[in-house]
Amino acid sequence: MKQIETCKSCSNRKFDSQQGILCSLTEAKPSFEDFCPDFIQDEKIIKKEVEISKYILPNKKLANTVMWIMWLVLSTQLLGMLSHYMQYNLLTLALNGETVTTQMAEDNDFRHTCIMAIHYLAFITSAILFAIWFYRGYKNYHTRFKHPSYQKSWAIWGWIVPIASLFIPYKIMKEMYEDSKKKLIEFSEDYSFINMTSLITIWWTLWILANFVTNIVSKFFDDEETLQGLIDYSMAEMILGFFFVPAAIVTFKLIKDYSFIEEKLTTLEAEIKSHNS
DSSP: OHHHHHHTTBTTEEEETTTEEEETTTTBOOOOSSOOTTOOBOHHHHHHHHHHHTSOOOOHHHHHHHHHHHHHHHHHHHHHHHHHHHHHHHHHHHHTTOOOOHHHHHHHHHHHHHHHHHHHHHHHHHHHHHHHHHHHHHHHHHHHSSSOSSOTTHHHHTTTSTTGGGTHHHHHHHHHHHHHHHHHHHHOGGGTTOOOHHHHHHHHHHHHHHHHHHHHHHHHSOOOSSHHHHHHHHHHHHHHHHHHHHHHHHHHHHHHHHHHHHHHHHHHHHHHHHHHO
8 A cells, every 4th residue: 555655646656547556667466565666756746736626526425315215215115015005905995996085185195295205205306416416527527537528518418408318428438437446546546446447337227117117107197187197107107116216226325335435536636636735
């Protein structure tokens, strides 16, 4: 660790995607004990890191807030699925000609309305805060790296513009992760264990599937005027929940893991700034 800390600010360093930081003179990992006789301070790197740290937006607290609200979204989603199941049973009783009192119907409506109102409020709040977190993350990415694939504004518009919304958020997230991890490993290869590649793919696949199923439900199960229509709708909403629950869990994990990378980069950059101030 100490060797890498020395090498990362040496002009003789080089980076290998498989091994991390190497010495360009020996083409090998550092092997010195306390002091490297070939060490040459790379002032450009130090100056660059100090300048970058001035413009990085803090994103950790926002990430934590989004994750807490996402737990609320997940909890109310599960409660909503249970409520839909209870409503399904009640409607089935009515369809079969069994007694369903007005009080039973009113209690069902009240319970379901309360749960879903909280759920939708939490979902909308989490979506807005996630978009802000995502944008700030990409803005920080623009600060740290040259030649990003998209303008910063696409971190927002990428979720809105038709067709583009099918792939741009995924590509932005993948780009942020890959380059940020590489930079983090340049600081220390101790972080080489981080791997979000599969997580990002699963996250985006679940997101696309959940939205696809939502569109199907809204188009083909929108008959809420008849008992059978309400029964079908309740069943469809329960099925939809089985897509949104894992999507919410994976999104939580995605935010947590990338927030860790971003926070570590910010901390290491701050240490360099403090060391050279």
